[in-house]
Amino acid sequence: MPHVSRVTDYTHLRPHDLKPPGEPEVFFEPADTEIGVWVAADLLPPGGGGTVLDLGSGSGAAAAAMARAGAARVHGIDSGEQTLRYAQTHYATPPGDGRITFALGDFALLSAQQLLATASGPLPEPLIVTSNPAYVPLPPEVDEARPSISGGTDGLKWAGAITGHARALGADLGLTIGSYSTPRRAVAVLTETGYHITAVTLCPLPIGDFTRRHPERVLALEEKAEAVLWRSGPDPLAYFVVGLACRRAETSARPAGAKELMDLLHTAARSTTTRLESLDAPGEMPFPWPVRILDLPPASTRHHW
Numbered sequence: 001m002p003h004v005s006r007v008t009d010y011t012h013l014r015p016h017d018l019k020p021p022g023e024p025e026v027f028f029e030p031a032d033t034e035i036g037v038w039v040a041a042d043l044l045p046p047g048g049g050g051t052v053l054d055l056g057s058g059s060g061a062a063a064a065a066m067a068r069a070g071a072a073r074v075h076g077i078d079s080g081e082q083t084l085r086y087a088q089t090h091y092a093t094p095p096g097d098g099r100i101t102f103a104l105g106d107f108a109l110l111s112a113q114q115l116l117a118t119a120s121g122p123l124p125e126p127l128i129v130t131s132n133p134a135y136v137p138l139p140p141e142v143d144e145a146r147p148s149i150s151g152g153t154d155g156l157k158w159a160g161a162i163t164g165h166a167r168a169l170g171a172d173l174g175l176t177i178g179s180y181s182t183p184r185r186a187v188a189v190l191t192e193t194g195y196h197i198t199a200v201t202l203c204p205l206p207i208g209d210f211t212r213r214h215p216e217r218v219l220a221l222e223e224k225a226e227a228v229l230w231r232s233g234p235d236p237l238a239y240f241v242v243g244l245a246c247r248r249a250e251t252s253a254r255p256a257g258a259k260e261l262m263d264l265l266h267t268a269a270r271s272t273t274t275r276l277e278s279l280d281a282p283g284e285m286p287f288p289w290p291v292r293i294l295d296l297p298p299a300s301t302r303h304h305w
Contacts, residue, residue: 200261
């Protein structure tokens, strides 16, 4: 039966991964990175193997952790030249090994086959596409001010390209969003491209400083019941990072999705602690997928650019 489990420390990231990069254009958000690795791990074959194609691979810490989690090959693609240099310097394996590689490219502009062409040599099957894209809903006038977090007016600016690439490649899909990134619409995008959710990972996180200064879209989406904020916890304004492990749908039957995910988020938002204890409340209906809660130590710093 689907169940709720909890992890209370970083499992996949190592101590050096939790140190800020110190580079102005290298995104650093340990909780987001850790949750992305858990999502990939949910999709890897039992016993390891396969390839993870990580779109928007950032610092490279996630790619290295995915390899440690069992992926035979991880290839990251990112559009930032400074980010790519950092990932190649700190996380790429030696040329003779090639297990962890990175390439420069904008996944929103490249075709699926062009993405594959950025990798040298064959990629072991099965192929899994993962992405932890920028997902903060921001007003149009400030949407470009923080490229590492700006997700358009609904937080899903990059979701169409990511799911489209996964479908074109016949790959399973790991996608990270925020609970304010129109989760109902996110499930619709997944369903439209032939995916269904098989596992969910949640991590509560305080809303970042830039979003606090520009909360208009987040609050408007909450008002329309299209976003879920966590207001009853230790921080007066927080949200949930939501990791969605998705498989290709094998039937035309409509799987559990939007309503169930919104119910999960609203139930979690009734909690008062980071353990999200309301998910254990007597009488709560079981959710249709395993749910993992990451109750992680707060990061000493978070760097968005």
